[in-house]
Amino acid sequence: MISKGGEKYQIKGCAGQGGFAQVFKAYVNSNPDDVVALKIQKPPFPWEFYMYRQLDMRIPEKERKSFGFAHRLHLYSDYSVLVSDYLAHGTLQDAINSNVVIGGSMEEVLCIYYTIEMLQILETLHDAAIIHGDFKPDNLLIRYSRDDPTENENEIHQRTGPWHDQGLCLVDWGRGIDLSLFPRNTKFMGDCRTSGFRCIEMQENKPWTFQVDIYGLCVIVHMMLHNSYMEIEKRASPDGTYIYQPKSHYKRYWNVDLWKTLFAKLLNVDPAEDHKKLLRSLRESFQGYMCSDPKLIKKLKQLLVKQKHPYVQLSPSVSFRITVYRL
Template sequence: MATVLSLSSSFSVVATNSAKIASNLCHFFSNLFNNLWSFNFCSSIKKGLDDLFADHSEENSLAVDKLVSDCIRTFKNNPRYQNDVRFLKMDCCRDFHNVFKEIEELQICLGNSVLYETCAVFLEAKGQLIDAHEIYRLGISRNAEPIERLKKAHKLFLERISVVHKACSIHQNVHKDTKKLGQTCINPWSSSTIDEVLQKILPHLVKYEVSSVVLPPYSCSHSVSYARFYVVAETLVTYSKFDYGLKFVTNFFTMLFQGYHFSSKNFPGKVALSTLQKSSRNKKIKIGGREYLIKGCAGHGGFAQVFKACIDSDPDEIIALKIQAPPFPWEFYMYRQLDQRLPTEKRSRFGNAQRMHHYSDYSILVCDYLSHGTLHDAINSYIVVGAFMEEVLCMYYTIEMLHMLETLHSSGIIHGDFKPDNLLIRNSRVDLTEDMEHFVRRRGPWQDQGLCLVDWGRGIDLKLFSADTMFHGDCRTSGFCCVEMREDKPWKFQVDTYGLCVIVHMMLHNKYMDIEKNVSADGGCFFLPKLPFKRYWNIKLWDNLFKRLLNVQSCDDHLKMLRELRESFQEYVLSDPSFVKKLKESLRKQRLSLCSA
């Protein structure tokens, strides 16, 4: 029973401690089930609990444990009860970490703020402040309702830990945990890395501006984990234990003259940025001497909103404004690193930031705008009509993504949030040709066709770390945690390659990927997707892709592996001239479908 379900085991264990909990358990299941079979199930649980309280024997305890396990196992995937808040009202506390993990995997009540508040309070009580902070951030990023209640709870939490000496204690605890791994292993998204570096930058940036010596309170806002501590400039100048701090500041200086605009004051515009999401269409806002006409909201998360806008009301000059609170300059830094490191002919595949306006309360990132939708939109366009993406189109996008990661990783950059929502569709302005040479070398019309990777807020600059550095920590994106994250092992490029596997699985099956561990002939283990390949697919190619990317033994030959996989798909597409013709037609249909949507 140890591995059956942490939810059920927690429920049954605490059931032995209190008549009130037993009553809650019966009430929960009696409300949950409303047919004859369910009533019989509930009656069995009631009888089991009566027997347990009459005789606290191990036999009766195991009987109740099995009944509850069977109950939850039966109904855990029932969409009717997936968001039933009564799941969250059960008194379970023995193994909160695994309970929360399982609730998240089953996607139970992910949109309810009670889930995140309860877990965060538990973690705070145990002294796991950074973990509690991550849970609050996770709930806010998912817009869990009621969102204002969750934000208020988070604010009160931040106030409780805002003393500087607590920041130091958290920093020390993080490094103790890191050392346990026995190697150079860092959480790239924790307050012990990026938060410290960003804080260190601010006093230097002030020297380039006519402003006060002491900075206003600053809060880093990466989408995963940044503790919020109010400190003045003198504190921020404290030297980091990491040797990459100076490298980061040096790199950051180079972008001061490439569109980075810092102000220690609040955003001075007449239009409150916080009101744009509710009513944004045709509003005009002035940012850094330019006027932008907001045309509508293009997307939003827990910390940022993206708006489609025209510069000076010119319909031919359309851009995207990413407005984030609190301000966060890391994404702009990542865009400038892409500018410096990537070849010109490949740069258009990774998004472009024109400038950033960094105020004390907001940061506003001005980016190029692509209007053709995302790869997720393309996948959904098939789902809504009950169809599947053509295999040749799946192969084309797989080649594109492999090539993108090959380019990125060879430049010392990891995206960190590789998912279909962050892959924008690029369409050629002229008709595609069937020229095989143009296709394979991305020349002619094929140069402007493909994908564009955006949203670099969780990007990792490998040049800021020593070559042997590995990473640990959970990406906190449901469905995209790589094998190494799940098994609490160090990872590096796997955070991106696992995302690629999930996307390929979505294109092939119209579903997110579930994986399972298999036993090899030599007694070893390997992972593969649970869903089988269709018999008319090129099973050899797809099987090789998933086997190699889901079972990475070493990152030493990582680039070679990506290249070999890409070339295997390219060779297959080029083996038959009709494939490029079919691909051209599939892309034409996709374009029409997304335009009509």
């Protein structure tokens, strides 16, 4: 039990650990219905709390649940404690790993759903002039609605009803960049040094902005489809320029055109182009395909319910739960 700012937090276990911080699950004033995440960081790091407050001000209310909430920050000379929402259903990395451990891969319809979610997240975030800077599956928490999702085409397309409370939540804003603090059209140099997530501009020592997040999205999509990090190849095009594409091949029963278009567009974004329109166009193409077939929506609903309740029934009296360990 620790006391901070008039509140008592009952620590219930470690929920995550990084190089500079630990995240703990805690009950507020011993109330199991009031659960928070405590991020304890050394040295103190107030920047993440600042980023959460910018999200509060800039993200539209309809999309706010996709970006996490921080309630308060306790700042000391040698450490800080960030109090934020606790989501109990794991990360997108956990969902990917759950297929790896049984020798399978994520169902394509589920890959499509999470791709739509990520495209929506980046479209909204970048429209608010914010770069996340560390867009990877460990930082995407899975959200489930209290009620099971419906098979209503309009609800899934408009993200209303239970679908509004379902999806992904982007957290860990320590590398976030607030573009409003810089002159217009500022570009950045530097390398995130996160293996597998270094965008093309970082690999080629070129300036970057939103590409760091867009490349992260491509890597995550590749991980969902192939259970591996993305390797890219650079090919000369007829007009004398170069195009980038993944080395991996596509399974013939996938919607190959959909995936090829996504990678071709996002790995070769024209810096002069409004990439937010591109994100929106891709999202709408994925949504259009999803909503074109009621069988896909039905299958998606079944997979999400199964993922939310990962129990395997052996008999009326025996069941076991698959425990997933992060790779």
